[in-house]
Amino acid sequence: MSLLWTFLGIAFAGWAVARLFLGYGAGDPALRQLASREQAFVRAAADAVFPSGGGALALSGSEAGAVAHVDRYVDSLSPRSRVLIRLLFFLLEHATLVFPAPGWDGIRRFTKLSPAQRVAVLDAWQRSPLAVRRTVFQSLRAIVTMAYFANATVLRGMGLAPLEMESPVIDADLLYPPIGRPKSAIRFTPADRERTIVRAPLDPHGPLDPAYRENA
Amino acid sequence: MNDPRAWPGSVRVFAEYDRDFHVSADVVVVGSGPCGAVAAYELAAxxxxxxxxxxxxxxxPADYEIDGAISMSRTMREGGLRFTSGTVLPTMQAIALGGGSLVNSAMCNRTPEFRFQEWAESSELSRTSRADLEPHYDAIAEFLGIATTPDEVQGPRNLLFRDGCKALGYSAESCPRxxxxxRGSGECFTGCRARAKQSMDISYVPAAIRLGAQVLTSVRVxxxxxxxxxxxxxxxxxxxxxxxxxxxSFRVEAKAVVLAAGVVATPLLLQRSGNLANSSGQVGEHLQFHPGTSVLGIFPDPVDPQFGATQGYQSLHFLRDGFKLETLWAPPGVLAVRMPGLGHPLKQALLDMRFASVFDGIASCRRSEGRVRERGKSLQPAMSWRFHPDDAAILGRAIWHMAEIFFAAGARKILPGIAGLPDEMHSLAEADVLRTRTLRPSEIVVASTHVFGTTRMHSDPRRGVVDEDLKAHDLDNLYVVDTGVFPRSPAVNPMFTGMALARRSALALAGRV
Structure with a gap:
């Protein structure tokens, strides 16, 4: 009997390790924060929320660079906030144990589900009567949505790209260097304040900020 | 004096600190947000x-990020991911020279007289009426050039709010800012590239430096x-x-200390300093917010919402009912979080955003309170707060009136964002459920950046932390001048009233040191 329990214990441990850590493939080594399994989750979630194709917004979440953006975002957070974000990804990746996707194979981890199953899982979180589940979903969607909207092509497709605008030089620009630099890095002089800058209201159909132009 | 580099004051930045140091002054001000910056300037003056x-x-401007997520992570404490326990309420406090003024929408409303009267009654105040503060409001308004938002930078989405209010007989005011x-870039929340917003880092702080103030940035008290x-x-x-x-490490020796670290950080600092100024037991208590929620409306014609003042119009019509209505714009990625659905239907819905306007409502919550405590030995707070059902119902009424205004302005549909209700409503008749149903706290998506109450002003030392000059009851030379001193919600955006109170306090302190 004890042999059976030992066998079952080993089998369960193996299954748990496989579910948690194996089968993710190599991640992008250029990313600073997200492990390969987290990259896989963000890619799957971003493509469930923003699938490929569909007119003016043809890019999928991953095609829009969501994984790299989320990595940059996580990198900019404090260690505690990073832990919270990682817990969120972990929770949703494995929550199918408790809230399975439709179908006989719906208990697999999120990244192993079919695209349709992923959408169904997220939709269930979105529409859950439990406020905490809706909050979890909103947190994930906020992260992937903000990543999707960081893409210049997406913003242009929606007609919401930032407009070109020059910053006038003011007294403060002679006092503060860019963050992390010494004051010797201040590149302005008092004469720069006299430069003529357009201060009229922007034209909503005027030129876009250079970083958001088609050839940027 | 035309060259800021020759001014008698100075600013030190992170790259310039290479060893421990100490300095001395008449007064040290902690926090350069709107209240601290005004206090520093007036004391220097x-x-x-x-x-x-x-x-x-x-x-x-080289440090600004137009991208909403990255901007928040760089300018907000805890990367913009701060929230309360109890009722989960996301709340943001800035960490930047100029504090919240760098990334707020510049709204400068004067607290209405009826609210000052309530403060006077609840906190036994005798010289904190609207009339008492008018000279301070006026001085700040003149210094910063506060004015209502001109029509040419309102953009359609703000003017639609005005038109809807007008059609319904509700008041609508161009926002004083x-x-x-x-220039109508709508980028107030990520830093004003036009340098038009007179945030503290480009207004009061340089003015204080010009008068000799030493500004230490990247230093944590x-x-x-x-x-x-x-x-x-x-x-x-x-x-x-x-x-x-x-x-x-650093140390500043001073004849007086002025705390303007904010409603969350100031009580933490007092608690960490031997529970200072807390014989009343009120430090960190009475944490209050203006919970806010937004409704998105889609119009038949393009609104081009990326153009226009971030918050150009407001309605003060319902202040006595407990809420205020405003227009709102934010980085598109932040606003898109509100769009319901997933997959291709979501992508299709996102194409509507060019036709969208966003209104928001903030509620003056009397019954919803919480507290701020140290989180272990860290410098981050543990905040608890509970959204009272009666206050949620007030916000529910605000949502209904926003729906009314949208349809009166010609919207073809609204997205109220209420759990358990349809994602989209196409007529006022469909939206009537917002009027008839009492919304519960868990059904409304709320967030807040307006915070008050954790070091409240009260004439009775047993019931408050500071007196009407904002001097700590327990100490002879410690002042608290941020919005934590508000006994209750100011009914409107708190920045201007916080600055007016800080100015009055600084002038009083200047006569004592």
Whole structure:
């Protein structure tokens, strides 16, 4: 009997390790924060929320660079906030144990589900009567949505790209260097304040900020 | 004096700290947000030597990020992911020279007289009426060039709010803002590239430097130094921008300390300093917010919402009912979080955003309170707060009136964002459920950046932390001048009233040191 329990214990441990850590493939080594399994989750979630194709917004979440953006975002957070974000990804990746996707194979981890199953899982979180589940979903969607909207092509497709605008030089620009630099890095002089800058209201159909132009 | 580099004051930035240091001054001000910056300026103008300490760095346009997520992670404490326990309420406090003024929408409303009367009754105040503060409001308005938002930078989405209110007989006011020569970029929340918003880092702080103030950026005050009933200065560490990695130690010795670290950080600092100024037990208590929620409306014609003042119009019509209505714009990625659905239907819905306008409502919550405590030994807070059902119902009424205004302005549909209700409503008749149903706290998506109450003003030392001059009851030379001193919600955006109170306090202090 004890042999059976030992066998079952080993089998369960193996299954748990496989579910948690194996089968993710190599991640992008250029990313600073997200492990390969987290990259896989963000890619799957971003493509469930923003699938490929569909007119003016043809890019999928991953095609829009969501994984790299989320990595940059996580990198900019404090260690505690990073832990919270990682817990969120972990929770949703494995929550199918408790809230399975439709179908006989719906208990697999999120990244192993079919695209349709992923959408169904997220939709269930979105529409859950439990406020905490809706909050979890909103947190994930906020992260992937903000990543999707960081893409210049997406913003242009929606007609919401930032407009070109020059910053006038003011007294403060002679006092503060860019963050992390010494004051010797201040590149302005008092004469720069006299430069003529357009201060009229922007034209909503005027030129876009250079970083958001088609050839940027 | 035309060259800021020759001004008598100075600013130190992170790259300039290479060893422990200490300085002395008449007054040390902790926090360079709107209240601290005004206090520092007025004290310097009165001829006092002033050291202004700020944990965040100064941001230049080269440091701004138009991208909403990255901008929040760089300018907000805890990367913009701060929230309360109890009822989960996301709340953001800035960490930058200029504090919240760098990333707020510049709304400068004067608290209405009826609310001052309520404060007077609840906190037994005798000289904090609207009339008492008018000279201070006026002085700040003149300094910052506060004016209503001109029509040419309103953009259609703000004017639609005005038109809807007008059609329904509700008042609608162009927002008074500390903005000069706005270009209507709608980028207030990520830093004004047009340098039109007169945030503290480009207005009061440079003015204080011009008068001789020393500004220490990237320094985190960790302790208020005291001896009996007197404070003697502050101490702390240099911290690296964004990472908070601690560097050299510093100490500022001063004849008086002015705390303007914010409603969350100020009580933490007092608690960490031997529970200072807390014989009343009120430090960190009565944490209050203006919970806010938004409704998105889609119009038949393009609104081009990326153009226009971030918050150009408001309605003060319902202040006595407990809420205020406003227009709102934010980075598109932030607003898109509100769009319901997934997959291709979501992508199709997103194409509607060019036709969208967003209104928001903020509620004056009397019954919803919480507290701020230290989170272990860290410098981050543990905040608890509970959204009272009666206050949620008030916000529910605000949502209904926003729906009314949208349809009166010609919207073809609205997205109310209420759990359990349809994602889209196409007529006022469909939206009537918002009027007839009492919404529960868990059904409304709320967030808040307006915070008050944790160091409240009260004439009775047993019931409040500071007196009407904002001097701590327990100490002879410690002042608290941020919006934590508000006994209750100011009914409108709190910045201007906080600055007016700070100015009055600074003038009183200047006569005492």
């Amino acid at each position: 009165a001829g006092k030597s002033v050291v202004l300490c700020e944990e965040g760095p100064p941001f230049t 500390n903005v000069v020569a706005c 960790e302790q208020i130094l005291s001896d009996g009933r007197r404070v003697t200065g502050v101490s702390g560490r240099v911290v690296a921008p964004f990472t908070g990695t601690p560097g050299p």
